[in-house]
Amino acid sequence: MIIDCHQHLPRLIEGKTLARSKEELLGELKKNKVDYAILIPDNTPVSEIGNLDEVLGLVEHDTNLFVMGTINIQRDKESHMRKLDHLFQTRRIVGVKIFPGHDTIYPTDKRLVPVYELCMKYDLPLVVHPGAGSKKPNPTKYNDPKHIVKVAKRFPTLKIVIAHYFWPKVEYCYELTKPHANIYFDTSALADDEVVEETGLDNIRKILTLTVEHRPKNVMFGTDYSMCDIKKHIALIESLAIKREMKEMIFSRNSKRLFKLHLL
Numbered sequence: 001m002i003i004d005c006h007q008h009l010p011r012l013i014e015g016k017t018l019a020r021s022k023e024e025l026l027g028e029l030k031k032n033k034v035d036y037a038i039l040i041p042d043n044t045p046v047s048e049i050g051n052l053d054e055v056l057g058l059v060e061h062d063t064n065l066f067v068m069g070t071i072n073i074q075r076d077k078e079s080h081m082r083k084l085d086h087l088f089q090t091r092r093i094v095g096v097k098i099f100p101g102h103d104t105i106y107p108t109d110k111r112l113v114p115v116y117e118l119c120m121k122y123d124l125p126l127v128v129h130p131g132a133g134s135k136k137p138n139p140t141k142y143n144d145p146k147h148i149v150k151v152a153k154r155f156p157t158l159k160i161v162i163a164h165y166f167w168p169k170v171e172y173c174y175e176l177t178k179p180h181a182n183i184y185f186d187t188s189a190l191a192d193d194e195v196v197e198e199t200g201l202d203n204i205r206k207i208l209t210l211t212v213e214h215r216p217k218n219v220m221f222g223t224d225y226s227m228c229d230i231k232k233h234i235a236l237i238e239s240l241a242i243k244r245e246m247k248e249m250i251f252s253r254n255s256k257r258l259f260k261l262h263l264l
């Protein structure tokens, strides 16, 4: 079984509708034998990949698609927090993603504390987007794992998923986060051509293998589709010199447990 815990709808370009985007995504899942996916909406009201309300409405009747909550604490107010609480309660979101680097906020920003408390209340993860992959200048200033580690230390029961492993500095990210059992990783973007070129395939394989050996429950399969290719990410996990059982944990079991997915 494969669960992709990090996907986005294909971009709305040239008059494409959200419904068409979803069809395209479902076709990709089928083609790559991905059984379930978690869709991450944007945290801006108007977006090429859909906002939270749009994505929630779109997948209402799809039992193989889950949704991640998103928030922009520089813009969203109290009412958005109440909305996320309700969505958690009714199991319509499986975690919350924040975007330091896209947004000019640090994970240690005190305005984020209510978001962390909400995740802890439902024992569902916070996903953080780090890495140099943004076009804005110097996003790593905000999303360096050194800030994430401070949050992990302050809230030991908060489960934090680092997406993209802070490429190209995967080794740095591994070393820094190693002491924190509440830090998890998804593999999204790690098989992307640009990421492989800048980080080195051997380096990516080495760090993923070390992470899995050190903490087998803390690595989840994610792709960053439609920005990245699903097939290449499956091939990356298959290429790791680890036991089949560990690959199965990465591909599905860890996500199922962490995001408390109700699989039909």
Ligand SMILES: [Zn+2]
Residues within 6 Å of the ligand: 006, 007, 008, 040, 188, 224
């Ligand atoms: Zn993403």
